[in-house]
Amino acid sequence: MGTALVYDEEMTKYKLLWVDPACKIEVPERLTASYEALVRSGLSGRCVSVPARQASDAEILLVHSEEYLEAVKKTPYMTLEDLKEFTLQYGDVYFHPNIYHCAKLAAGSVLQLVDSIMTGKVRNGIALVRPPGHHSMRGAANGFCVFNNVAIAARYAKQKYGVKRVLIVDWDIHHGQGVQYCFEDDPSVLYFSWHRYEHQKFWPHLRESDYDSVGKGSGAGFNINVPWNKVGMENSDYLSVFCHVLLPAAYEFCPDLVLVCAGFDSAIGDPEGEMCATPDIFAHLTHLLMNLAGGKLCAALEGGYNLTSLAQSVCQTVQTLLGDPLPRLANLRSPCISALESLQCARSAHRQYWSFLKHAANPPLPEISTKPIKLAKEEEEPAETAEEESSGEAKVWPEPPQRSCPPVCSASVLPDDVAGADGLKRLSTSGALQPRLVNKLKNHFTKAADDGDAVATISRLHTLMEKMLTNEIGNGLALVPDVAAATMCFAQDLASDLVDRVLVVCVGNATGLNYVTTDGRALVVHISGEDGEERKSKYYIPVRLKQGCGDTSGFLQAVLGLLLPLGYEYDPGLVLLGRMPESGVGDGMWQQLIGLLRGFAKGHTLVLMQANEEACMGPTASALLGHPAAPLQELGAPFPQDGDALERLRERLQADWKMLQTTGRMDC
C-alpha cells in the first residue's frame, strides 16, 4: 500500500494584508516551496495523489463552537478594516477574505487523509496545508491557526471509524495548546508535544505548556509535554526524548491511528525554533512512529518558516513514508544537560501513569517558580532593518544525503553455485575472502558442523552481505545450521572486513556470544531469558529478561530504552540480527524489532535464523520488506519486575553510552 499526498494550491491564496511583525513569517511560499521540492525530487510522483476537500460545518463543530464558526463565516465579506478589527480579538493570527475557504480546505485535507488510510486505500500519508491548526481553540483563532485540523481529524476518526485510541505526536517547535485543551480529559487521545519554552519566556508563554500538565481527570497521563528550556537542541536531544519518553508510552498506549502535527520549525535554520536538529532527523522521527497502529500514520503540516529546511524536512518525511531506507545520522552527541532535565521532568511527572516508568529513577524535581514571568517588552519583533536581517548569522547545514532505494528484494538464498567448499575457495581466490579469513572461518565452523555445509553457509552469507553493502540488495535473510556460531563468526570475521561497525543483536538463549571486541568493530546486544556471560567489554551487553523473550512488554522496554539509543549512538554500517532457536519471542515483537532496526545502517539488516525455523520466514521477510509490523496487543499487562532490572542496567551503562542517560544534574 502506498503513501497519500494531499495538496491544493488554493491554500496558497491568502496572505497578510497589513503590517504585523508577529505574522509576517506565515507566507504562501511555505506551501509552494514544500510541494515543489516534492515534485523536483520525484517524490510526489511516487505518492497517491488525494484531492483536498472542504470540511463541513458538522466536521468543524466536532472541535469548535457554533458562535466561533459563525463569526469566521463572516470574514469573506469583511472590508480590510473589518478584518483588522476582527483579528484584534485573537493572538498572533491574521484574517483574509479567502482564509475561511483555505481553513476549510486545510481541515478537509486531513480528513481526506484519514479516509484514505482508514479505508485501506493507502498505508500512510501527508497533507500539505495552510492555515495550520494546532493552536486554534474551541472558540478562538491563535498562532496563524483558524481550525484545529488535527484535533478535528482525531474526533472524526473516532466518530466515523470507531477508532478507539488516537496518538497525536506534535513535533512542531510550538506547543499545540489547542490540541491539549481539546483532549486533556480524554484518555482515548494521547497528545505528545515538545516545544520551545525557556521557562515560559517563549510564545505562547503558557504555564500549562510545562511538563507538569499531564492531563485532567480520566485523561491524567495522556498529555505529555516536553519543554525545551534552551535553544540549539540537536538530533540526539530529539532522539533521546523519543526513545525514553514518547515511544515507550506510545507502545503501551497501543494506538489504532497515529496523527502527526508535522511542524518543521523544529529544524535547523528556522527563525522561530532556533534549534539545530537537521532535516534528516524527520526521516527517523517518522520511521520510529511507522510501526505503531499497523503503520496507519497521517501527517499534517503545521509550522516551518525557513523555506530551505522546511522543504528538505518535508522531503525527508515523505521519503520515509514511502519506505525508502533511512540516512545514517552521523556523529550524534550526548543529549545536553537542559534536554536531560526536561526528559527527567517529563518522566517523573508521568511516573505514576505509565508502567514503563514504574521503576524509573525518581530524583527530586526543581521547584516550578510561581512568580509571574516578566516578558521582554511587548512581544514585538525587534524591527529588523533589511541589512540586519541579511547580516543575522545564517545557519548552514549539509544537504541531506541521497537515499537510494535498492530493489526491495530482501530474503534471498543465493544460487547454489556459491555454496559448497569450492565456493569458498573461489571466494578466497577472488580476493573477496582473504585466505587468512578462510582459515579463521573454517576453524570457527568445523567445530560446529561438518566442513561442507558450514563452509557453504559462510560463503553464502558473505555474498549476501557484499550484495547488501554494494546496495544491490536492501537486506537479507539466511537460514544457517548454527545461528550462534554463524552470528559470532560473521560479526568477528566476515563483517568486520566489510564495514567499520556491526551492530549484532542476538535474541534468545545462547552461549559463546561474549567474545570481546575491544576495538569496537562489533557491538553485541544479547537479549535472553538467562544471565548472559558477564560483561567484559563495553561492546558486549547482555540484557536479561527473567520471564524470557516471550515477555513482550519487557522485551519492548529493552528494545526502546536500551537497544535503540545504543544503536543510534553506535551508528553501525550493518545490522546482524540472530534469532536463536527456541527464543520464544512472539511474531509481533519480532516484526517490531526488525522494523525498528531497519532504521540503522541505511536498512542493511542481515537476519540469521536456524534452518528449521521456516515458520518464521514469512513474518521475517514481510518485516524486512518494510511491511508494517502487526500491532502488539498484549501490552496491556503491566511491565514485569524486569522493568527494575532494565532501569538499573541502563543506569549502569550510561557511563559508557551517553544516549542511555535520562537524568540531568538537577540544580534545583
Ligand SMILES: NCCCNCCCCCC(O)(O)C(F)(F)F
Ligand atoms: N517571532 C514572531 C512571533 C510569532 N509568534 C506566533 C508563532 C505562531 C507559531 C505557529 C506554528 O508554527 O506553531 C503553527 F504550526 F501553528 F503554524
Ligand SMILES: [Zn+2]
Ligand atoms: Zn510552530
